Amino acid sequence: MTNHDASAAVERLYNTYPFPPEPLLDEPPPGYNWRWNWLAAYSFCTGQKPIQQDIRILDAGCGTGVGTEYLVHLNPEASVVGIDLSAGALDVAKERCRRSGADRVQFHHLSLYDVEQLEGEFDLINCVGVLHHLPDPIRGIQALAGKLAPGGLMHIFVYAELGRWEIQLMQKAIALLQGDKRGDYQDGVKVGRMLFESLPENNRIVKREKERWSWENQRDANFADMYVHPQEIDYNIETLFELIDASGLEFIGFSNPSYWQLERLVGKNEELLERAKGLNSREIYRLIELLDPEVSHYEFFLGRTPLVKADWSTDEELLGAIPERNPCMDGWPSKSLFNCDYQIISLSEDELEFLQACDANSEQQRTVGQILMDGKLGLEGVRSLLKQQLILLTPG
Numbered sequence: 001m002t003n004h005d006a007s008a009a010v011e012r013l014y015n016t017y018p019f020p021p022e023p024l025l026d027e028p029p030p031g032y033n034w035r036w037n038w039l040a041a042y043s044f045c046t047g048q049k050p051i052q053q054d055i056r057i058l059d060a061g062c063g064t065g066v067g068t069e070y071l072v073h074l075n076p077e078a079s080v081v082g083i084d085l086s087a088g089a090l091d092v093a094k095e096r097c098r099r100s101g102a103d104r105v106q107f108h109h110l111s112l113y114d115v116e117q118l119e120g121e122f123d124l125i126n127c128v129g130v131l132h133h134l135p136d137p138i139r140g141i142q143a144l145a146g147k148l149a150p151g152g153l154m155h156i157f158v159y160a161e162l163g164r165w166e167i168q169l170m171q172k173a174i175a176l177l178q179g180d181k182r183g184d185y186q187d188g189v190k191v192g193r194m195l196f197e198s199l200p201e202n203n204r205i206v207k208r209e210k211e212r213w214s215w216e217n218q219r220d221a222n223f224a225d226m227y228v229h230p231q232e233i234d235y236n237i238e239t240l241f242e243l244i245d246a247s248g249l250e251f252i253g254f255s256n257p258s259y260w261q262l263e264r265l266v267g268k269n270e271e272l273l274e275r276a277k278g279l280n281s282r283e284i285y286r287l288i289e290l291l292d293p294e295v296s297h298y299e300f301f302l303g304r305t306p307l308v309k310a311d312w313s314t315d316e317e318l319l320g321a322i323p324e325r326n327p328c329m330d331g332w333p334s335k336s337l338f339n340c341d342y343q344i345i346s347l348s349e350d351e352l353e354f355l356q357a358c359d360a361n362s363e364q365q366r367t368v369g370q371i372l373m374d375g376k377l378g379l380e381g382v383r384s385l386l387k388q389q390l391i392l393l394t395p396g
């Protein structure tokens with residue numbers, strides 16, 4: 001297939017099955033994804049709260065606008081642009097945003113490849129589940145990088161091959177059985193569903209589908225997106241970093257950092273940890289995915305220089321910083337709440353007291369040092385709150 005034909009096939013898939021097929025609501029969507037909240041994302045990437053909030057955001061390959069709608073509602077001063085190859089998906093995205101009152105958004109029927117046609121640059125570019133469906137992802141990421149403002153951030157999600165092995169097998173099996181009906185996506189879904197019904201229960205592909213994907217795949221749009229896709233490139237750490245390096249941007253870090261901890265896997269063995277110290281960060285990532293091949297996607301932030309980072313390593317800097325509570329938490333105010341990743345956490349009395357003082361701080365502008373004088377939390381406690389993404393800091 002030529003690149004042009006591949007893009008046309010992708011467009012037809014998403015016109016047939018706009019994705020994601022989430023229902024439309026008459027109110028803002030519930031909860032948050034901190035990666036779409038500029039304050040939380042910027043703080044994660046740089047250690048400090050951004051100065052500006054009236055930013056421009058691009059949702060590149062926005063599909064039916066589920067992420068776009070969150071980007072509008074979670075960033076009340078931002079203006080958002082969504083682009084997509086599929087006119088059918090864009091129609092749903094427009095209606096979704098109209099119904100929930102997300103009005104600071106514009107949509108354009110445009111390929112990532114042609115993104116330079118948009119006016120100006122963007123402070124945050126979100127590109128989730130898209131680059132791996134381009135016949136030339138490097139050209140796509142380079143086009144996006146050209147629209148990222150200096151000091152801006154890009155959030156990307158692409159597929160990982162190790163945890164999608166069974167999916168790849170099923171995709172190939174469906175294609176073989178479809179023969180010259182390939183490209184008829186409804187027929188592909190029918191063949192795939194028949195296969196899952198026919199295969200023995202203890203079959204490896206069936207087991208994986210049941211344990212990991214079947215809940216979301218009840219909807220045909222999800223099933224088609226997974227098993228009947230005409231264009232998909234799955235990455236491993238080595239090929240992922242080829243893509244990242246080609247972007248010319250800085251790799252800031254994975255946005256699901258808990259997966260990328262070697263201690264989680266071999267932490268009980270000092271000698272293995274010691275040996276791993278000789279590896280560079282990419283080799284460590286590779287080691288982690290080899291040892292835990294469940295990984296089915298990579299999600300990460302890239303940045304364009306100059307990105308000023310604060311590590312708060314000196315006590316003086318930290319004492320002079322102005323703290324606020326991270327808006328991405330659920331169940332506040334309480335000692336038991338959901339953190340930005342919706343994990344339940346328990347706060348100590350001292351942590352709760354510090355966060356309550358932070359809450360009043362958008363007006364009072366007290367420093368960490370001033371707040372600590374009134375409570376029992378120490379500087380290490382403040383560092384721990386920052387690491388857990390519970391507070392945002394502005395340099396004093």
Ligand SMILES: C[S@@+](CC[C@H](N)C(=O)[O-])C[C@H]1O[C@@H](n2cnc3c(N)ncnc32)[C@H](O)[C@@H]1O
Pocket residue numbers: 007010011014019020060061062063064065066067083084085086089110111112113127128129130133134225
């Ligand atoms: C799996 S969906 C992801 C939608 C959305 N980003 C999300 O995560 O909910 C992939 C989307 O990328 C779009 N897409 C694929 N290739 C594209 C391209 N070259 N330019 C713009 N959009 C593209 C598809 O039309 C589809 O809507």
